[in-house]
Amino acid sequence: MNRILRFITAGALLAIVSVALIGCASADGLTRFLLVAGQNVETADSLDDVDTADVSDDLVDELAFVISGEVMLLEEGTELTPAEKIAEIRRLRNEIRLTHEAIVASRETVRSSFQNLREDVATFRASGATLTEEQRARVIELTDEVKQINAALRDSIGNCYQRMHALRGRYNLQNVDEILAAHHDVLDILTARQAHLARIQVIFAELDLMVAVPEA
Known part of the structure; x- marks a missing residue:
């Protein structure tokens, strides 16, 4: 009977300690931040890519050829001539390609930084260190900001690919x-x-500094 009582008591104490540890982890806001940040990484990975066929120079070359073979009467006050519009489209396509490449690289960096942050948070907790009240408040602020960024990224999904894809077969002077x-x-x-x-x-870099454990 005493053995059973001791077993029950030990189990109850373990449960209390576990709840306390979870409570401490939740209280500093880091657990929630990692959850929200993880969702952000998933959203970044799901962003639609621009099809390289839709930003190739072939379509613009064809459009330029069509325009060069036609006589165009410009209305008074026209800001750009058709040839200038073609030049601007070329410039924008190049910017789109470069920005898309930068985004692909950034997604890899974000994913890697998030993994490092998770490991650093685990090390921080294992060391027994805690955040100050000011740091906890800052974590809450950053968590809300990450949620807003995640929502903005989600809202943009599909817009790039679909908008460029919809232009296929429509590269002519009228359009x-x-x-x-x-x-x-x-x-x-x-x-x-x-x-x-x-x-x-x-943001990840700022959190990493918060949980950095000084080397002994």
Whole structure:
């Protein structure tokens, strides 16, 4: 009977200690931050890529050839000539390609940084160190910011690929303004994505400094 009582008592104490440890881990906000940050990494990995066929120079070359063979009467006050619009489309396509490549690289960096942060948080907790009240408040702020970034990234999914894909078979003089506008829109989306991913890296770095355990 005493053995059973001791077993029950030991089990109860273990449960209390476990709850206390979980409570401490949750209280500093790091557990929730890692959960939200992990969702952000998953969202970044699911961002739609721009099809290389949709940003190749072949389509623009074909459009330029069509325009060069036609006589165009410009309305008074036109900001850009058709030839200038073609040049602008070429410039935007190059920017789209470069920004897309930067995003792909940033996704890899974010994923790697997140893994390092998880390991550093585990080391921080194992050392018995704790965050200050000011640091805990900062973790909450950063968690909310990461949630907002994640929502913005999710809302952009599909917009780049679909917008460029919709232009296939429509590269002609009549659609040149729509083509130009689509390139501006896609570049804006990609630029915003890159800014979000860059900010995530800065946030991860800030958290890493918080949980850095001084070497003995």
